Ligand SMILES: C[S@@+](CC[C@H](N)C(=O)[O-])C[C@H]1O[C@@H](n2cnc3c(N)ncnc32)[C@H](O)[C@@H]1O
């Protein structure tokens with residue numbers, strides 16, 4: 001167990017590295033033409049699979065802690081126009097993709113995609129699937145807020161072809177939810193599980209720790225209930241307090257937020273309970289039932305991830321995103337759509353790609369992305385393996401980064417890593433601080449005034 005002193009030393013702001021470079025490094029100099037070029041590159045470099053992300057930003061009500069790109073559902077005309085613009089954007093982009101490629105994943109996120117009638121989602125799915133063939137058993141997934149969904153909706157999702165459904169539980173404690181301005185599940189969760197299981201749908205559950213009123217004990221009750229429900233995958237997100245991004249989070253401050261040490265205790269207890277209940281740990285905060293493909297990938301040191309979470313097939317690292325704020329993740333670039341709905345609609349109605357900003361990665365940054373992604377997913381890097389996969393020498397991989405032995409020695413003395421000239425591994429109890437290790441190798445972090453959340 002790390003001491004409180006070490007926890008405080010390393011609980012400093014750093015990127016979460018859901019992308020490399022992090023999204024706040026994207027620039028407005030990135031143009032629609034750059035995106036077109038990146039799509040041609042992705043057709044050539046990774047011609048196999050297509051992963052589609054659809055962003056539905058609307059929510060019935062806004063949770064105070066929310067760090068997602070969400071907005072209140074206001075009037076049905078705005079929503080209808082948004083959905084028809086989404087369809088138009090699909091028509092603009094999908095024809096640019098090589099027709100030999102297959103769909104491997106469709107993911108609906110938000111916001112709350114389930115704020116929309118099921119027919120709307122089904123029509124979007126049909127449009128995507130009519131353009132391309134799929135790999136065997138593609139993943140068709142959706143994020144759901146159970147506070148607003150009735151039995152008919154859950155059954156509707158299974159009939160619409162969804163085979164992975166994420167339930168945003170966050171906490172079972174009604175007081176915690178109430179303090180966070182969030183509605184509890186409309187249907188008892190075990191009944192939802194029954195419907196989904198009967199239809200062979202894999203179930204994910206999202207939980208958060210670090211919310212007001214949560215304690216080690218209250219969160220362990222929540223995890224106990226989760227274990228009884230036995231979802232296929234479970235994520236325990238550390239609440240990221242970023243009030244400069246979402247002002248609503250300030251509402252939580254007067255109630256009081258758990259300190260880093262309390263959060264660490266909540267997480268460690270939850271992890272222990274889940275492991276004792278037979279869950280395998282994937283990455284830092286994902287827990288899966290034995291046999292899950294994410295666990296197999298992790299064992300083979302082949303776990304990968306994109307903005308939608310961990311994934312296994314390397315090609316699901318190639319994501320084409322649609323809707324406001326959607327981020328496409330291609331081999332040589334990231335491209336992010338505009339934030340506001342009227343600008344988005346006007347652009348696509350005029351047959352223009354609705355791009356706000358992006359980032360073209362040079363070779364050195366592509367190497368850094370490979371190193372940091374492997375470290376963030378697998379907690380270990382072997383320099384010779386990376387060099388071989390990138391067709392480079394170990395020396396040139398290391399010189400693409402900040403390879404600072406002095407810094408590594410300090411990490412080692414503090415019980416954060418083990419390293420030698422061949423490899424570097426983050427120790428199990430120090431995994432919450434993996435991003436500090438990644439940031440120490442990141443040349444972009446050398447001088448930056450950007451804001452990041454803390455590890456805990
Ligand atoms: C797009 S969001 C929510 C999906 C859906 N609208 C819901 O509310 O269930 C996906 C997940 O991100 C997590 N999340 C949201 N805000 C967060 C924050 N500030 N810090 C950490 N995790 C957060 C929550 O666990 C949430 O379920």
Ligand code: SF4
Nearest residue numbers: 059062063066070111
């Ligand atoms: S957590 Fe989900 S429902 Fe709540 S505001 Fe964020 S996206 Fe909307």
